Amino acid sequence: MEPEYWDKNPFKATAKAFPPGFHYRPTTLNKTRKFYEFILVDTNSVSIKHFKDPKDPNLNTHSTIQILKVMQPRHYGSNLNQPKKFSAPFDPTRYTYWDYIDAWTNVFWHQNNKYKHSWLIYFKNNTTYNFPNWFLQWWNYFGPIPQIYPEEVQQGFNQFSRMFNNQESRIPADLMYFSSFALSWIFSWQYRYGKIENKFDNSKAALDQVKNWFQVHPEFLKPADPETSLFLNKKSQLAIFLAGSKSKEILAKNLKEVLHLLQQQEEEEKPSKKKVESSDENDDQDDDPFYQNEDDCFGISLEED
Known part of the structure; x- marks a missing residue:
């Protein structure tokens, strides 16, 4: 002022x-x-x-x-x-x-x-x-x-x-x-x-x-981890699908379809899980000091003079 x-x-x-x-x-x-x-x-x-x-x-x-x-x-x-x-x-x-x-x-x-x-x-x-x-x-x-x-x-x-x-x-x-x-x-x-x-x-x-x-x-709502969020989303969709069953027979049929889909999805995910596990093993080797320093051993003679 x-x-x-x-x-x-x-x-x-x-x-x-x-x-x-x-x-x-x-x-x-x-x-x-x-x-x-x-x-x-x-x-x-x-x-x-x-x-x-x-x-x-x-x-x-x-x-x-x-x-x-x-x-x-x-x-x-x-x-x-x-x-x-x-x-x-x-x-x-x-x-x-x-x-x-x-x-x-x-x-x-x-x-x-x-x-x-x-x-x-x-x-x-x-x-x-x-x-x-x-x-x-x-x-x-x-x-x-x-x-x-x-x-x-x-x-x-x-x-x-x-x-x-x-x-x-x-x-x-x-x-x-x-x-x-x-x-x-x-x-x-x-x-x-x-x-x-x-x-x-x-x-x-x-x-x-x-x-x-x-x-x-x-x-x-703050989401949980991605896998949990995906699981909850699928769970909600399946609940809506089953809720549409108008009789015991239709409910039993729908349950079989849901079970078949879950088993099929699990079989499809197995190869990707194996790849992830293999990748993790390679990563472990990369992180291991023994593998990181293997080039340092080249040219070293172990014979006594």
């Missing part, structure tokens, strides 16, 4: 630099925080409620924002710079996809004159989210930190992390966990995170619920 803008009260310092009502660097003066809030509301991306002090109707004490969806670039259109018109009168009358991205940050820079405003952020129940890549950076900044997790949420997240296949997902485990179980957290403007209040139902993210979630979403 430049010396002429400095003040021991940071809110007074920013008031010297920013236009009235702004707590971020404006691109144009008519792109206010309300402009960015209207973008998110008008695109049905969020639901926002502001709560006022009963003694002062002009004072917003806190706000809630429910995340309904995060619009992908392809859902906006082929040209991200092409302005879209609002569904209701507003100034400015249009916005671009870049404004939409900025809205997810600038909407939170709301503050009251007591500097005690806070946001309750939460996801919607039974909603599948498809987050764009830029939203992951938003999550790193505005998402909750593990230090504020209630014990039940922490236990559920630990279980979720152990089972979640993060190698196959670009979405981090904590974002997937919070969005899948519709959890909430508090964010305050002063870059401080508040604790999740006990009045919120955290049991929906407990250990048993995490296990149930992976049963419904097996595509996110």
Whole structure:
């Protein structure tokens, strides 16, 4: 900060630099925080409620924002710079996809004159989210930190992390966990995170619920070793095949077919197993120092002088 803008009260310092009502660097003066809030509301991306002090109707004490969806670039259109018109009168009358991205940050820079405003952020129940890549950076900044997790949420997240296949997902485990179980957290403007209040139902993210979630979403389950995964996959296919048997006779016939297929597959795999064993023996010789140094013995005479 430049010396002429400095003040021991940071809110007074920013008031010297920013236009009235702004707590971020404006691109144009008519792109206010309300402009960015209207973008998110008008695109049905969020639901926002502001709560006022009963003694002062002009004072917003806190706000809630429910995340309904995060619009992908392809859902906006082929040209991200092409302005879209609002569904209701507003100034400015249009916005671009870049404004939409900025809205997810600038909407939170709301503050009251007591500097005690806070946001309750939460996801919607039974909603599948498809987050764009830029939203992951938003999550790193505005998402909750593990230090504020209630014990039940922490236990559920630990279980979720152990089972979640993060190698196959670009979405981090904590974002997937919070969005899948519709959890909430508090964010305050002063870059401080508040604790999740006990009045919120955290049991929906407990250990048993995490296990149930992976049963419904097996595509996110961390795989076992390849052979085990292949075995489990075949086992599942065979179970479906046998379940289609409508009588004892058909079941007996299907069981014989399954047994025949398994025996045939085992016979086909035997040659490959032998090759692997032979290769392992050669590898053992390569690793043996005796075989590695055999060339060193050439030219050495064992006869005494």
